[in-house]
Amino acid sequence: xxxxxxxxxxxxxxxxxxxxxxxxxxxxxxxxxxxxxxxxxxxxxxxxxxxxxxxxxxxxxxxxxxxxxxxxxxxxxxxxxxxxxxxxxxxxxxxxxxxxxxxxxxxxxxxxxxxxxxxxxxxxxxxxxxxxxxxxxxxxxxxxxxxxxxxxxxxxxxxxxxxxxxxxxxxxxxxxxxxxxxxxxxxxxxxxxxxxxxxxxxxxxxxxxxxxxxxxxxxxxxxxxxxxxxxxxxxxxxxxxxxxxxxxxxxxxxxxxxxxxxxx
Amino acid sequence: xxxxxxxxxxxxxxxxxxxxxxxxxxxxxxxxxxxxxxxxxxxxxxxxxxxxxxxxxxxxxxxxxxxxxxxxxxxxxxxxxxxxxxxxxxxxxxxxxxxxxxxxxxxxxxxxxxxxxxxxxxxxxxxxxxxxxxxxxxxxxxxxxxxxxxxxxxxxxxxxxxxxxxxxxxxxxxxxxxxxxxxxxxxxxxxxxxxxxxxxxxxxxxxxxxxxxxxxxxxxxxxxxxxxxxxxxxxxxxxxxxxxxxxxxxxxxxxxxxxxxxxxxxxxxxxxxxxxxxxxxxxxxxxxxxxxxxxxxxxxxxxxxxxxxxxxxxxxxxxxxxxx
Ligand SMILES: Cc1cc2nc3c(=O)[nH]c(=O)nc-3n(C[C@H](O)[C@H](O)[C@H](O)COP(=O)(O)OP(=O)(O)OC[C@H]3O[C@@H](n4cnc5c(N)ncnc54)[C@H](O)[C@@H]3O)c2cc1C
Numbered sequence: 001x002x003x004x005x006x007x008x009x010x011x012x013x014x015x016x017x018x019x020x021x022x023x024x025x026x027x028x029x030x031x032x033x034x035x036x037x038x039x040x041x042x043x044x045x046x047x048x049x050x051x052x053x054x055x056x057x058x059x060x061x062x063x064x065x066x067x068x069x070x071x072x073x074x075x076x077x078x079x080x081x082x083x084x085x086x087x088x089x090x091x092x093x094x095x096x097x098x099x100x101x102x103x104x105x106x107x108x109x110x111x112x113x114x115x116x117x118x119x120x121x122x123x124x125x126x127x128x129x130x131x132x133x134x135x136x137x138x139x140x141x142x143x144x145x146x147x148x149x150x151x152x153x154x155x156x157x158x159x160x161x162x163x164x165x166x167x168x169x170x171x172x173x174x175x176x177x178x179x180x181x182x183x184x185x186x187x188x189x190x191x192x193x194x195x196x197x198x199x200x201x202x203x204x205x206x207x208x209x210x211x212x213x214x215x216x217x218x219x220x221x222x223x224x225x226x227x228x229x230x231x232x233x234x235x236x237x238x239x240x241x242x243x244x245x246x247x248x249x250x251x252x253x254x255x256x257x258x259x260x261x262x263x264x
Numbered sequence: 265x266x267x268x269x270x271x272x273x274x275x276x277x278x279x280x281x282x283x284x285x286x287x288x289x290x291x292x293x294x295x296x297x298x299x300x301x302x303x304x305x306x307x308x309x310x311x312x313x314x315x316x317x318x319x320x321x322x323x324x325x326x327x328x329x330x331x332x333x334x335x336x337x338x339x340x341x342x343x344x345x346x347x348x349x350x351x352x353x354x355x356x357x358x359x360x361x362x363x364x365x366x367x368x369x370x371x372x373x374x375x376x377x378x379x380x381x382x383x384x385x386x387x388x389x390x391x392x393x394x395x396x397x398x399x400x401x402x403x404x405x406x407x408x409x410x411x412x413x414x415x416x417x418x419x420x421x422x423x424x425x426x427x428x429x430x431x432x433x434x435x436x437x438x439x440x441x442x443x444x445x446x447x448x449x450x451x452x453x454x455x456x457x458x459x460x461x462x463x464x465x466x467x468x469x470x471x472x473x474x475x476x477x478x479x480x481x482x483x484x485x486x487x488x489x490x491x492x493x494x495x496x497x498x499x500x501x502x503x504x505x506x507x508x509x510x511x512x513x514x515x516x517x518x519x520x521x522x523x524x525x526x527x528x529x530x531x532x533x534x535x536x537x538x539x540x541x542x543x544x545x546x547x548x549x550x551x552x553x554x555x556x557x558x559x560x561x562x563x564x565x566x567x568x569x570x571x572x573x574x575x576x577x578x579x580x581x582x583x584x585x586x587x588x
Binding site: 011012013015016017019022024094096097098101120123124125126127128129130131132133135136137141142143144145161162163164165166167168169170171172173174175181184185188223224225226227228229230231232234235236237238239240241245246248249250252253255256259260261262263 | 455503
């Protein structure tokens with residue numbers, strides 16, 4: 001069995017940052033493995049540990065820099081990695097869901113996995129759509145916001161739970177091959193062990209260009225364009241408590257007493 | 265003329281609030297493009313739902329009876345067929361958990377751009393300018409969608425609900441669902457997160473987020489809870505890590521709470537968290553990051569390190585702060 005896990009390197013902005021045009025300068029960004037993808041990787045690795053002959057392959061759309069993040073997934077137990085990059089992507093400011101799902105679909109077609117796991121959303125652009133669009137593109141079945149997976153390989157069905165709003169879960173049976181978008185909390189992602197980190201160094205990260213995947217450069221053209229980026233105007237009328245930590249705590253204690261929620 | 269189609273969201277016999285917000289957002293697009301607003305409801309008690317969706321500004325309501333509850337295979341087919349039927353250029357769907365499960369597929373099937381989780385929208389000469397957040401709500405962006413048809417999903421709670429009674433026709437749509445293309449089955453629902461305490465009843469919640477860093481450090485918050493008589497709740501990562509049980513989670517997928525005071529410590533204020541606590545009477549936040557979105561809805565703010573402020577606060581109430 002083969003499990004393909006989509007792994008995105010996401011950018012987080014530091015507490016202090018500046019916006020230049022429609023971008024945040026690289027110096028204010030920190031790169032990391034997307035939180036939701038971390039859980040997807042773990043789910044894939046757990047499947048491989050539970051069954052014989054399960055290969056876990058990660059796929060990333062990203063520049064060479066992303067290899068650091070990819071190595072983290074490899075160190076946690078993925079077997080090998082594919083990294084898609086192309087000159088055409090160099091200038092793409094905002095890769096939309098359509099572009100990502102088309103690019104990833106070429107990888108799915110080449111790899112022919114039984115299961116694709118992806119994160120519910122990416123913490124930087126938060127589109128939350130790539131997994132489901134990819135499923136539709138390749139004709140797989142799917143389920144979004146999955147927080148529990150029980151895979152029946154023989155019957156070719158994934159018994160999943162989907163986490164709905166307000167503490168309600170939906171139980172569903174999904175035919176495989178399928179794409180599942182993984183919600184945090186489905187498992188406990190492991191830390192990479194030293195041994196894992198060492199082993200990851202020798203695992204393969206296979207670079208693939210659009211040519212390799214039979215994709216046209218136009219796939220990088222996004223229908224969406226960011227025309228403005230700004231810090232949201234705070235509608236806050238918060239009263240900030242100043243001073244040293246002790247002074248702040250003193251004022252806060254007064255507020256809590258005035259509000260009547262803390263005795264005397 | 266560019267018609268607009270919105271598809272209502274419902275669960276366990278009730279239309280969800282976002283359904284009526286969709287009508288408002290949809291009407292906005294229809295006004296800008298000079299088209300009609302078509303609302304659709306798929307599965308469940310569609311006749312009842314159809315009547316409820318007949319609010320002011322809606323031109324037609326289409327019902328598709330098929331099963332009781334949401335099934336994405338059915339919704340994708342129904343939306344695709346209806347879009348063709350009513351000649352809908354623009355499709356507006358909810359960015360709810362169900363929306364996450366089918367809106368991207370609708371866009372893909374119809375080969376249209378998809379803009380998700382939109383919090384505001386404007387139209388300029390037929391071009392959609394959608395407002396979205398990025399980087400955990402730290403920045404907002406205006407995203408232009410090239411002219412032509414699109415699928416957008418809107419964030420629940422951002423548009424007012426459509427009101428009044430409309431004079432739309434409510435009719436069964438002529439849509440056939442191909443059952444061979446329905447490859448997933450909903451087998452049930454389950455409530456989770458019962459247990460010892462109901463944080464929804466608490467008057468004073470001390471809520472902790474990822475700023476606490478390590479499980480051992482929770483001791484500090486426990487001491488605060490003890491000194492103040494508060495109830496402890498948390499953001500999602502704390503529950504994901506197994507540090508607190510699920511019934512303590514505040515937010516979209518956790519509990520909705522309305523305490524007199526909500527003290528958010530080391531919580532950034534992600535939209536899914538805020539969805540669960542924004543109706544607290546007084547919101548107080550302690551966070552090292554002055555730009556944390558939680559401060560936007562806070563009544564009182566402390567920009568500071570919880571490891572300095574919380575021990576001092578415990579002492580204010582005569583408690584003993586553990587060394588963490
Ligand atoms: C479908 C879906 C459903 C979800 N449902 C929920 C839900 O129900 N509830 C929920 O909470 N989340 C939910 N989430 C997750 C949500 O998107 C966020 O990931 C989560 O709320 C972040 O939690 P946090 O604020 O504790 O962590 P972070 O966003 O990591 O924030 C930590 C904060 O702590 C501050 N901090 C760090 N160190 C200190 C210190 N020493 N002192 C003071 N402050 C410090 C940081 O500045 C930061 O602002 C959901 C997500 C999805 C996709």
